[in-house]
Amino acid sequence: MGALLVWLIVGAIAGWIAGLVVEGAGFGLIGNIVVGILGSVVAGYLFPVLGIHIGAGLVGSIIHAAIGAIVLLFVLSLIRRA
Template identity: 60%
Template sequence: MYLSNQSLLVILFVGLVAGWLAGKIVRGTGFGIIGDIIVGILGALIASLLFPRLGIHLGTRLVSEIIYSAIGAIILLIVVGLFRGGRRF
């Protein structure tokens, strides 16, 4: 699989925005640039595994990918919060 520089920038941008949105919704603040990117990318992976099995399809444009990734990141942060015993992240 080949990733061009433009594809890598899009992945990082989607991860950054999705991670920031998830952090704002779940925690009230973001996690910093690197933390937001990691949370957003992990959220995208979770969403890409979970949503097709549930029959959920949001579209293929950039905004729908950000929403898709943000929902996955929110799920990730909630699950992590449950395992951490309700402490702040």
């Protein structure tokens, strides 16, 4: 139960940060949580392929998820414009 709560908090923070960085791409609270969690999954697959390693811990997880969410929001904004 505690791990789920941490995932939701990290996802919310990462989605909120990504929504600030990629203007006009926020999806509200629930949408930002989902984008943050999916962003961390994207970054989890993308970073090792690129050889990028971010520190462990809560802050590292938030940075990791935020970068993945920014990439995800950027791709989604390109799709929405098309």
